[in-house]
Amino acid sequence: MGRRRRSIPWALVLAITLACIATAYVFGMAWLQSRGTSHYSPADLYLTRLMDVAIAAWLFWIGSSIGSFLNVVAWRMPRNQSVNGRSYCPRCSTRLKARDNFPVFGWLALRGRCRTCRLPISPRYPIVEAAVGISITWVGIAEIYRLSLPYQNQHWHGGPLWIPVVDRSMMITLLYHVIAIALSWAMGLIRMDGHALPRRLSSTAAVIMVGGMLLFPTVMVVPWQMQVPASWRGDGLYVDALMRVITALVAATFLGRCLARGLCVGADPKLDPLGKSTIRLVDLITIIAIPALVLGWQSLPAVLFVAACIALGLGRVLPSSTDMLGRFAVAVPITLCLSVVFWRPLHAAAYWPSDGSSPWVLLAAAALVLITPAWLRERQPLGGQSLPFHEPNDHDSAAADSTVSKN
Template sequence: MAWWQSRGTSHYSPADLYLTRLMDVTIAAWLFWIGSSIGSFLNVVAWRMPRNQSVNGRSYCPRCNTRLKARDNFPVFGWLALRGRCRTCRLPISPRYPIVEAAVGISITLVGIAEIYRLSLPYQNQHWHGGPLWVPMVDQAVLVTLLYHVIAIALSWAMGLIRMDGHPLPRRLSTTAAVMLVGGMLIFPTVMVVPWQMQVPANWRADGLHVDAVMRVITALVAATFLGRCLARGLCIGADPKLDPLGKSTIRLIDLITMIAVPALVLGWQSLAAVLVVGACITLGLGRVLPKSTDMLGRFAIAMPITLCLSILFWRPLHAAGFWPSDGSSPWVLLTAAALLLFTPTWLRERQTLPPEVLPLEEAEDHDSDQADSTVLEN
């Protein structure tokens, strides 16, 4: 960056800008340290919370239950230093731990840089970044908004990791998300970033608009519920909150709506349909990366924090683009995004296994013979 900013001028050389640009390196390193540490904690949450264990206390080896030393618990690099094995029992430790730490760290680092340097958020004062005096502009609104987004990203990652493992979302996690995200927006309306209305003045600011914050929360939750039911045709086949409120498919639907509510609160109801379409496309790509045992809802759950981070990073250019639904967009743009979302269950459809009593006669007989063969093999 120092070389790029000093080219074409004789007033200063790259060496004159090294100390200035060192500030950028410090900010990026600090953000990655915080983000990867959050990722390390989310590994604990994803393992312990579905098992009703406390998330407090030091991390330990899942093989021999030995507590990890402080230097071994260093995010990402601790696992690399141990070469993926426990220092005590020398048994392998899953590479999932550093992968999650790195993924969360990178996502929070990118979002933090984009917001501290005012590169991503709409309705925000901008400044030129091309010269040697490129510095972050931080005030209370920026810090509160960044903290809110970091919490939302962390909660979205936690939900994705738990659902990827096939566990239903713990009630403690859903309650924490509701308190942090809904309560945070009602207390600090600044974190709305964009309004809940479709038409606002060009100089719109969210400071002090508590009534608008209430409407923003209501519209976001209604949109998440409605669009979640649309996706349920593929991800939660058979869900029926009225006739089967405690059924497995209904629980999957509730988890789906909860995961969708996070980007709905952060980004607003206007762009939610387009965000979910992008998330559905990312879900298809994750099929080649995640374990084959991960079901479609688990893949979609991991796609949600990735989509949320990308949406925040490119929020300003997308907000100004005519094809992306947002406040000020044409109703036809919103309807087009909603129509595209209606087609996503065709490629996100979860494979459904029916019991023998509802299968056709020939399939039921084949199912019974397969069960008999498996019983003989077990005996």
């Protein structure tokens, strides 16, 4: 008889790999920054570079934990189940241990199977945890180190004393953006599974996103007007915050109706307010409203165009059962994250629509949105009618994914 082949401990391999990358960053960056100067030695910079690693690790742990919770939201909320309580296996109903519930590493340590019943756990769980963790880490680093937001005092980071700058305004803005990205991911995951957005999720998003901006106008980042002074700041501008909310929601509704020609064919809120196509349209507008509130109505057309391009590419990655609206819904949080991380250079770019841009740039971006339904369209049979939309049930989802409900 041959020897039993040992499986590779992938959790340990990943931990060692990340530790090596962090060590190389600390020593390598300290050495690079101390070259050519007699004021600093590499040893003087180890602590500051170690601070960078600690911040990145903390942000990824927070983000991946949020991703773990979003897996619960995407599984339970469309089924009218409570998102509270311990995680459990839907096959054997065994509660997961704390060490098995650790984001990404828990799945790797279990080798993708439930510890009790040994049935497979869908790889979707660690993928979502990693994707949300990476997106929140990028946004957190970009904002903590003052690299991304426009209308913010410039802070040079090229020298050896590259350190984060933290204040009350930045923390409120970062928290607002993290919540927005988390809500956007939740909506994308639910629509990817073919479920309509639960009212609880939509109402929670409305209260947090709208109420947060009205209570803390500093999270506007950019104004709702087209021309403002270079020293503009949103602190205390409550009327401007209200106008920012109104213009964002109006833009989301208008552009959602434009995209409905491809994603929600047949939607008619007047004659068929409870129809599936109309529900899809309402979900589409709700999904679009998140980046509209975060980034402003000026940049929304360009953001949606980029999201449409990403959605086209996601067809090779997502399951074949995912419809085009599901692909677009997943592309929105990806685009939102990239837009926040590169907000400052995009805001300064001549051909990216933003406040201060030429009206022709805004019109060109809007025209791009109008042509996106040409490829952002659901498949149609030979008769010309849209394919019936199938709402997956619990049995179908469990059989297809062999998933484990995690928290």
